[in-house]
Amino acid sequence: MGTVTAAISVSAAAAAVSRSRPAGRRRHRGPGVFSCSASTAGERQALFSRIAPVYDHLNDVLSLGQHRTWKRICVSWSRAKMGHRVLDLCCGSGDLAFLLSQKVGLDGEVMAVDFSRQQLQTAADRQEQRWKLCYENIKWIEGDALDLPFTDCYFDAVTVGYGLRNVVDKSRAMQEIFRVLKPGSRASILDFNKSSSLFTASLQSWAIDNVVVPLASGYGLTEEYKYLKSSISQYATGEELEKLAREAGFTVAKHYELGGGIMGNLVATR
Numbered sequence: 001m002g003t004v005t006a007a008i009s010v011s012a013a014a015a016a017v018s019r020s021r022p023a024g025r026r027r028h029r030g031p032g033v034f035s036c037s038a039s040t041a042g043e044r045q046a047l048f049s050r051i052a053p054v055y056d057h058l059n060d061v062l063s064l065g066q067h068r069t070w071k072r073i074c075v076s077w078s079r080a081k082m083g084h085r086v087l088d089l090c091c092g093s094g095d096l097a098f099l100l101s102q103k104v105g106l107d108g109e110v111m112a113v114d115f116s117r118q119q120l121q122t123a124a125d126r127q128e129q130r131w132k133l134c135y136e137n138i139k140w141i142e143g144d145a146l147d148l149p150f151t152d153c154y155f156d157a158v159t160v161g162y163g164l165r166n167v168v169d170k171s172r173a174m175q176e177i178f179r180v181l182k183p184g185s186r187a188s189i190l191d192f193n194k195s196s197s198l199f200t201a202s203l204q205s206w207a208i209d210n211v212v213v214p215l216a217s218g219y220g221l222t223e224e225y226k227y228l229k230s231s232i233s234q235y236a237t238g239e240e241l242e243k244l245a246r247e248a249g250f251t252v253a254k255h256y257e258l259g260g261g262i263m264g265n266l267v268a269t270r
Helices: 010-020 038-063 066-077 095-104 117-129 133-137 170-180 198-217 222-233 238-248
Strands: 085-089 109-114 138-142 155-161 181-192 252-258 263-269
Touching: 066 095, 066 155, 066 181, 066 263, 085 095, 085 170, 095 109, 095 117, 095 133, 095 138, 095 155, 109 117, 117 138, 133 138, 155 170, 170 181, 170 238, 181 222, 198 222, 238 252, 238 263
Parallel strands: 085 109, 085 155, 109 138, 155 181
Antiparallel strands: 181 263, 252 263
């Protein structure tokens, strides 16, 4: 715990899960399944590795601490409970994973997956610095949101915090989330909201240009945070996210606006 070795490779994670779980079916993946660009995915992986050292501090400053409230809401809406096995996908520096850990307790399990080894190392370091007994139930896994190393119907809940927007193939990621969830269980997906309100969208754009990017430039991360604006403009609206979830197989999908419409949280039930 607390070292880079805590970030398990995809193949090692798959093997570890296979040894500890009941037998289950994992969907066959034939050639040509991926529709994402390897170079684009690699660029995004490198971007998040560069911002990892200051990611948490900037989140606190830029949201005036409100991101913690939104994350607690996200975890609450996942309906994770004591003893559950849960997945925090695109876990970043671990905020949602730590909250989930307290929800499921020592009898539960938290699998925290991210494609950035640097973000996972930051999360493992935070695990040591903010140690609680329940945090022993967290496993940090370096893995791909488009090819999760878990069998079907493996998790009681899934959370994603500020991650789906950055996945190249969002439809494929949603299908993977659906696949690994148990029937009747929930996915709770928090991110910036692509608002249909001109006022909210304009306010969001102004804040990125005049607050977010200038602050990030003080850390030498101007270009990295300019990416935020384009990623939101290319993201799905709440209605489009609901449709994406239903197309993946979810029976119920509802998107809720948070923070005056600046943020949004999709809740989808398998």
